[in-house]
Amino acid sequence: MTTLETRTPVIEVHDPADGRLVGTVPMATPEEVDAAVGRAHAAQVAWARTAPAARGAALRAAAAAVREHADELAALNEAETGRPRAEAADGVLAGAGTLEQYAELGPVHRGRSLLGEHDATDLMVPEPRGVVVALTPWNDPVAVACGLLGAALVTGNAVVHKPSERAPHTGARLGELVAAAHPEHVLSTVTGDGTVGARLAADDRVAVLAHVGSTATGRAIAAAAARTGAKTLLENGGNDPLLVDGDVDPEWAAEQAAIGAFANSGQICVSVERIYVHRAVAEPFLAALARRARESVLAPLVDERHRSQVHAHVVDAVDRGARLLAGGEVPEGPGAHYPATVLADCAQDMRVLTEETFGPVAPVRVVHDFAEGLAEAATGRYGLAATVLTGSMAHAQRAWRELPVGTVKVNAVFGGAPGGAAEPRGASGHGFGFGPELLDELTTTKVVHLQPPPG
Known part of the structure; x- marks a missing residue:
């Protein structure tokens, strides 16, 4: 036997x-x-x-x-x-x-x-x-x-x-x-x-x-x-930034951010992992993004072990001063569900900005101008992809040249021609x-x- x-x-x-x-x-x-x-x-x-x-x-x-x-x-x-x-x-x-x-x-x-x-x-x-x-x-x-x-x-x-x-x-x-x-x-x-x-x-x-x-x-x-x-x-892994310039429609920018951060419950290699928004549009952008998060109905995360890792990043941010605008709580009941989550007032050294969360979490940091946002978006050990939302051709050109990543998307978080192939960098x-x-x-x-x- x-x-x-x-x-x-x-x-x-x-x-x-x-x-x-x-x-x-x-x-x-x-x-x-x-x-x-x-x-x-x-x-x-x-x-x-x-x-x-x-x-x-x-x-x-x-x-x-x-x-x-x-x-x-x-x-x-x-x-x-x-x-x-x-x-x-x-x-x-x-x-x-x-x-x-x-x-x-x-x-x-x-x-x-x-x-x-x-x-x-x-x-x-x-x-x-x-x-x-x-x-x-x-x-x-x-x-x-x-x-x-x-x-x-x-x-x-x-x-x-x-x-x-x-x-x-x-x-x-x-x-x-x-x-x-x-x-x-x-x-x-x-x-x-x-x-x-x-x-x-x-x-x-x-x-x-x-x-x-x-x-x-x-x-x-x-x-x-x-x-x-x-x-x-x-x-x-990736820790892809989204940079929101001061001359864009904040409602449209929030829609793009929500798609990038919450699609497939944030479990996409090139999901939006961190957001830098120009102070000129920060308030309406945050309000619109939080509203979209609250309206989102998401599929569960892959398992409870992964959910625990995602939630740990959120708890770390809140414990260190981030404001929770939407989500952020583990729901009761069976399964590995987790809500679309928006965090404001994030600091550059928080785990949600330095590590890959790989979940439906949108951590936001307000910057004074495009140059500051670009400099912060270019930090970190990962180099997979990045997205820039801007109405300025000069800013777009500067961003795709300076961001140290394999893929740069301008004014669309997802998309691209068939056959495109990029080389990831760093970690x-x-x-x-x-x-x-x-x-x-x-x-x-x-x-x-x-x-x-x-x-």
Whole structure:
């Protein structure tokens, strides 16, 4: 009879809306993790020799399967993370679209010919790197994973995917759908917590470690990669500022701030995390933002553990002199709900301004002029994104040049053209995680010189 001591450990996932058990998934054992890397390593040789057009066709088939099962994936996402079904479905369809884009981009990813001697041929040829480990997050588990999986597979790499332990059912089902369109073991999914990710990161057969998640985990992965020689792609924490100039409509600015801070309950990598507002519009802006917060009906946070971290930031700010204009209290009852929260009179050294809160919290600091706001927005160890609301072209130009972040948005907290790819900076990570540039990250370049023998 199996004893408690010999049972395979499992991860329990609870619905953050009401606390009910969604299900359990097994923790991959060290032996299973090692075997998955070994199978990927063996399968990658033939996959690398597969014609790029055939790899693209496999990815298109995977995209079709994701579209076909969009409702199922959205339901899993909602149950595991609390993300509303319609928003989760949008994320699934965005993921399928990304797979389709890479199915087209992969076969036309090209090297260069070089101008050498007349009787020689010189080439720069992209080649797959080998085994890619993709460690993906819970807050948009299909869309983010599809970017990394699609770019890695279409360029001839084999992939071992570990989805977040907060959305393992969604990640595992996505893995099944994409893997079914590819040769055996070209894509494998392993489930587990950080110990599974750490074992993958320590395997010297892995060529690339791609991680989207917290800065602490990203730095642990980078340390492991320094020992194994793996390349790292890291999109980690952010503390994105919103700068509100004195010449904008405060109602419109508050609407933008609310969208940026409260969308997906503040659980977006590029959520607005801190706000600097010009004193000329501060009073009506704060009133409008607090009103929008009180009117907001939000989905729960991913779990109670995360809610505790978010609330701790709010309590720290209030204890140190911030004024609570809306929200800020843990509601009674089951689940991990937390209200849209607005804090005024925030100081630069409060945790809500220096750390990533990753929840529906809008901390506001009033500044005397645009220059002061820009200087404060440019502080901190993160460098993911920033937003500027201004009617001045001169201020807009100055802001995008001076803000030390990978993405700057002017007069819209979200948006941008398809295919845009930025490199995060500082504690937010490094490397391109999207767009055509991701194909370059997941390939390595070989220089070839062909010259006939003498005679």
